[in-house]
Structures are given as C-alpha cells and as structure tokens.
Amino acid sequence: MTVGLTHYLALAAALFLVGMAGVLIRRNSLIMFMSIEIMLSAANIVFAAYARLHGDLAGHVFVLMVFAVAAAEAAIGLAILVEIYRLRRSVNVDDLNTLME
Amino acid sequence: METFLFYLFGTLMLGAAAMTVASRSAVAAAVWLVFSFVCAAGVFALLAAPFLAILQILIYAGAIMVLFLFVIMMLQGPVLPAEVAGRSFGRKALLALPAAAIAVILISWAARGREAAFGAAPVTGTAAAVAELLLNRYLLAFELISIVLLVAIVGAMALGRKQEEQP
Incomplete structure (x- = not known):
C-alpha cells in the first residue's frame, strides 16, 4: 500500500494528541512548552502534506511562518518562565494559583 | 522504499x-524532543520539502532546543522539584491510554476508504522555489512575521532584564 495523504494526516493527528496529552497531564511548565512545540510540529506536517497533494508551495511558506511563530513563542514563554521562577522558585503550574484564591 | 521510510520516521x-x-x-x-524534530525533518524530506527539512534541523533542533536547554540548566541548577514521583501521574498516564486508543480508532474509521494518493510528480520545495513565492506573493506575510520576531526579541529583553528597586 503506497503512502498517501491519509497516512500523513494520521501521523499528524497522533502527534497532536501526544502533545495535547502532554499539556493536559504534565504539571512541569517546561515540558508543557515542549508539548506545545510537538503540536506545532504536527500542524507543520499537515501543511507540508497538503502542499505535496496540491503541488503548491504555499504550504511550505506557511510552515516557515509557523517556525517563526514557534521561535517567538519559545523566546517569550521561556523568558516569562524564568521570571516566574525568580518570583516563586517553582516551575510547577500547580504552585501558580494566586488568582484562584 | 518511501513506505518503509515513512513508517520508520513516523514511528x-x-x-x-x-x-x-x-x-x-x-x-x-x-x-x-530534539530526536523527534530530526525525525520530522525526515518526514519533510519524504514530502518533497528539502528546504523545510534543513530549516527544521537548523531552527527547531538547533536554535529553539538550545534555548530550551539553556533555560532548563538555569532553572535546574538550584532545584527543579519535578512532579513528585507517584502523585497520580501514573494513574493519569493510564487514563490516557484508552483515550489514545479511542482516538486512533476514530481517526482510522474516519479515514477508511479515502486513501488520497499523491500526484505522480511532486513539486520539490527547494530554497529557490520557496523563496520565489515568499518574496513575491507572500511578501506582506514575510514582513509581518519579521515584526513578530522583532516584538519577541524586545519582549524577551524587557522580561529578562534585572528589575530595578522601586524608589
């Protein structure tokens, strides 16, 4: 059986689910960030797969955009994380409940 | 061969x-995660996107993960009280298994009988071909994304600088 669009979509869906499970299950905010990167990566595979299907390179251009957004997100997110760590001495999201009380 | 490589990289x-x-x-x-991104580069290469494969390794596996590792080193120096062992983590992971199984079944059910095959001749996403599109049709998006990156740089610097004492 030759590999077609469906295979890539299934791979991307499974990856996205793994990333989503990571965000939902883990309480270490660093690993939650990494799970978000996994989900963005899944979206990239869908972009590339449809670019391959339609023979249109616009999908590749938007993968580049996702790369840039991921880089910006990592930079800002990690800066915020470092700042939170300075204040609270913790990266566990369960400890960040000031607004809940 | 392509099938074998897809299953290898995908798995x-x-x-x-x-x-x-x-x-x-x-x-x-x-x-x-670095390993996962390297495999993603292999998947991109299979999808006739060599430029993306190289960028995936350069940007994701290289730059972004180095940033992650630096922050981990900074934070882990003192203590990183990882989730306390046990603390219902195993139970939650166990709950995730049936959820993943149901998801896989749903996906394969939705995809049954719809094996969209790719066209015979792929349009290869070389650097030249992608740049052609990026700097013509998507020039506005290209400029906007550079503004996003600029804002990210300024924001990261503003967040990271040492706080002055309030007078």
Whole structure:
C-alpha cells in the first residue's frame, strides 16, 4: 500500500494528541512548552502534506511562518518562565494559583 | 522504499514525542524532543520539502532546543522539584491510554476508504522555489512575521532584564 495523504494526516493527528496529552497531564511548565512545540510540529506536517497533494508551495511558506511563530513563542514563554521562577522558585503550574484564591 | 521510510520516521517521531511527554526529567524530555524534530525533518524530506527539512534541523533542533536547554540548566541548577514521583501521574498516564486508543480508532474509521494518493510528480520545495513565492506573493506575510520576531526579541529583553528597586 503506497503512502498517501491519509497516512500523513494520521501521523499528524497522533502527534497532536501526544502533545495535547502532554499539556493536559504534565504539571512541569517546561515540558508543557515542549508539548506545545510537538503540536506545532504536527500542524507543520499537515501543511507540508497538503502542499505535496496540491503541488503548491504555499504550504511550505506557511510552515516557515509557523517556525517563526514557534521561535517567538519559545523566546517569550521561556523568558516569562524564568521570571516566574525568580518570583516563586517553582516551575510547577500547580504552585501558580494566586488568582484562584 | 518511501513506505518503509515513512513508517520508520513516523514511528520514531511519535515514540520520541511520547517519551518527551513521559520523561520525568526536563533534560531527558528536551533530548527526546530534539530526536523527534530530526525525525520530522525526515518526514519533510519524504514530502518533497528539502528546504523545510534543513530549516527544521537548523531552527527547531538547533536554535529553539538550545534555548530550551539553556533555560532548563538555569532553572535546574538550584532545584527543579519535578512532579513528585507517584502523585497520580501514573494513574493519569493510564487514563490516557484508552483515550489514545479511542482516538486512533476514530481517526482510522474516519479515514477508511479515502486513501488520497499523491500526484505522480511532486513539486520539490527547494530554497529557490520557496523563496520565489515568499518574496513575491507572500511578501506582506514575510514582513509581518519579521515584526513578530522583532516584538519577541524586545519582549524577551524587557522580561529578562534585572528589575530595578522601586524608589
């Protein structure tokens, strides 16, 4: 059986689910960030797969955009994380409940 | 051959991503994530996107993960009280298994009988071909994304600088 669009979509869906499970299950905010990167990566595979299907390179251009957004997100997110760590001495999201009380 | 490579890279990528999520230590998770991104570069290469494959390794596996590792080193120096062992983590992971099984069944059910095959001749996404599109049709998006990056740089610097004492 030759590999077609469906295979890539299934791979991307499974990856996205793994990333989503990571965000939902883990309480270490660093690993939650990494799970978000996994989900963005899944979206990239869908972009590339449809670019391959339609023979249109616009999908590749938007993968580049996702790369840039991921880089910006990592930079800002990690800066915020470092700042939170300075204040609270913790990266566990369960400890960040000031607004809940 | 393509089928074999797809299953090889796909399985390794999924497994590495799962290990990222399941790792207790953040450093191990980061290394697994690098492995997962390298496999993603292989998937891009299979999708006739060599430029993306190279950028995936340069940007994701290189730059972004180095940033992650630096932050992990900074934070882990004192203590990174990882989730206390046990603390219902295992039970939650166990709950995730049936959920994943149901998801896989649903996906394969939705995809049954719809094997969209790719066209015979792929349009290869070389650097020249992608740049042609990026700097003509998507020039506005290209300029806007540079503004996003600029804002990210300024924001990261503003967040990271040492706080002055309030007078």
